[in-house]
Amino acid sequence: MARSIVFVPGKSPKPPPALHREYLWRALRRGVLRHDPALTDALDACSFRLAAWNFLYYGQYEPIDADIPWIERLLDDGEATAADIREARHWSKWLTRLLYSIGDHAHWLIGAIPDPRIKAMIQDTLRYFENTGGVADRIRGQVKAEIEQARGENDSVCIVSHSMGAVIAYESLWSLTHDDHRPVDVDLLLTLGSPLGMKYVQKQLLGLRDGSGRYPSGIGEWVNISAVGDLVSVDERVENDFAPMAAQKGVGRIRDIHHDVYTAFRNAQGLNPHRSYGYLVHPEVGAVMADWLRGGE
Numbered sequence: 399m400a401r402s403i404v405f406v407p408g409k410s411p412k413p414p415p416a417l418h419r420e421y422l423w424r425a426l427r428r429g430v431l432r433h434d435p436a437l438t439d440a441l442d443a444c445s446f447r448l449a450a451w452n453f454l455y456y457g458q459y460e461p462i463d464a465d466i467p468w469i470e471r472l473l474d475d476g477e478a479t480a481a482d483i484r485e486a487r488h489w490s491k492w493l494t495r496l497l498y499s500i501g502d503h504a505h506w507l508i509g510a511i512p513d514p515r516i517k518a519m520i521q522d523t524l525r526y527f528e529n530t531g532g533v534a535d536r537i538r539g540q541v542k543a544e545i546e547q548a549r550g551e552n553d554s555v556c557i558v559s560h561s562m563g564a565v566i567a568y569e570s571l572w573s574l575t576h577d578d579h580r581p582v583d584v585d586l587l588l589t590l591g592s593p594l595g596m597k598y599v600q601k602q603l604l605g606l607r608d609g610s611g612r613y614p615s616g617i618g619e620w621v622n623i624s625a626v627g628d629l630v631s632v633d634e635r636v637e638n639d640f641a642p643m644a645a646q647k648g649v650g651r652i653r654d655i656h657h658d659v660y661t662a663f664r665n666a667q668g669l670n671p672h673r674s675y676g677y678l679v680h681p682e683v684g685a686v687m688a689d690w691l692r693g694g695e
Contacts (some may be wrong), residue, residue, distance in 0.1 A: 575612075
């Protein structure tokens with residue numbers, strides 16, 4: 399069975415696509431093969447596509463040089479240490495998480511959140527929803543093109559999305575369903591460190607902002623994984639919020655994985671539970687991807 403993975407990255411400028419794709423793929427391979435080394439041939443036969451929307455949005459690339467030693471260290475040993483776990487559970491992250499959760503229900507409080515990464519995520523997400531100059535339409539068009547090409551060339555398609563990329567992947571699937579009236583036929587949607595559990599994000603989504611209650615369709619399974627200490631996925635659950643999507647048969651099953659998920663990406667600034675590389679090497683991601691790779695065999 400021919401298989402394809404489409405990766406939709408999160409916010410901020412990214413490295414040039416070829417280099418970014420190389421390290422993302424290495425991290426994902428490491429996570430899968432750590433879980434099941436027998437899947438080497440299946441991975442080698444799998445297509446890995448990067449929906450590189452970030453340059454379109456930010457107009458610049460971000461050098462990867464400073465991250466490479468840290469990524470290599472992660473690839474050598476991607477397990478969270480006791481120190482990583484303590485840092486992910488630190489009271490300061492707990493307090494920021496609490497403020498962010500409260501702010502999700504009282505939006506005027508969001509501006510008081512001290513973490514600059516959270517503020518940047520909110521600003522970038524809201525700018526995307528505003529669709530100034532049609533930028534969100536162009537981004538979705540780029541992502542849809544990658545999904546459709548993958549689907550046209552392969553029997554089974556998996557979309558892996560991270561952070562704000564999960565919002566873009568969701569809306570791209572919605573647009574394929576309702577704007578283009580085309581079958582989606584995606585076997586697995588995997589969202590990592592996603593803000594889709596947040597009320598202020600849900601209210602802006604296509605099909606929900608207009609009150610129509612329409613969802614994407616044609617998705618076999620949606621798995622949402624959130625790491626402890628990841629302040630972007632402050633609400634770790636999407637199954638409860640998107641239950642109507644399952645009831646409308648838009649997705650076969652939704653499940654959340656967040657208990658005791660500790661990612662291990664660390665750089666000179668310390669532990670960053672949100673970084674995509676840390677998620678991709680994690681055993682839970684490896685297990686989900688391994689199940690998809692073994693499906694239908």
